Amino acid sequence: MVDTPDDTTIVMLPPPGDVVAPHGFPADPRPGGAPQIFLDAMDIRIKVFCEEQNCALEPELDEDDPRSWHWVAYQQGHPVSVIRIVPPPHGPHPNGFYDPSEEPYVKLGRVATIPSARGKGINRKLIAAAFRYHAAHKEETSTGWNGLVLTHAQVAVEKMYSKLGFTADARLGQWDEEGIEHVGMWKRLA
Template identity: 70%
Template structure:
């Protein structure tokens, strides 16, 4: 199936409806929008079930304030199946995972929670969603944050560093490498 045969949906920041009682929170909140629930189901499948990351921190404090993109494939029965997901987290951000902090760092967004179902990998869906998000960011900088000028940070799993490089991201050696849930990560930047 070609990327053009997938439907892309975007959900603006859903707010407290995804964690009405604060954190930790149910990763499948009852009153959350359908797009959010689809994104969470896919993230749980890929990160928790497949990669053995902990379930409890999968829904985090960034989810209520983030934009979420989901790619859907329509099945023969007409059902829309979520197959790929990303999120964009607006500023502000805390120190980088290695502790590096620059008070003069320009506002940036974080691309993260990039996940694609195993049977849909290799079809360019992460690229498709990332490009859709970048087009939206370029056209709506004022909705992101004051002073935002298109800078994007990705905390990439080391195993997919080359994929992000193909998308135009450049590895930042000053951010080093760190462990998240037993998976080695590094920081990469791009301007859209």
């Protein structure tokens, strides 16, 4: 747990395993028996991606959730922002590009902040806390991982990721996910 000067508390849930999808997929996006941090993360993801951006509910909880780290920011005890860090291995990129010799990377995803908490830098603090943790725990994150991070950024927030040190990869181009244009961007953690 990390407390920040603006009364934001950041909490990390290590990979929760099958408790979030005990019967496989598709799975209930609010699984009974899941840790509260996971349920809080899913509530934010559902509000932002499904209700606000009109993405489908069924695939919101996916095969990466049981093996991922989930980070949630709370303000005054209420969940306001979430990210997910998915360890390797990863399948082909959304444009079909696949390089079996590609360096192992983690994927930053499911980045969401409720509307009332946007524009306050909470998401940047959440990402920074997650990156500090994973940079300090490389072997726990994945054997052979050397700090490379990929994000599938919504084109509308590409500039935000650029400010965080991410660089777009022309090989990955742009693609549509759920009616929203995305671009692949990379960053190397120190």
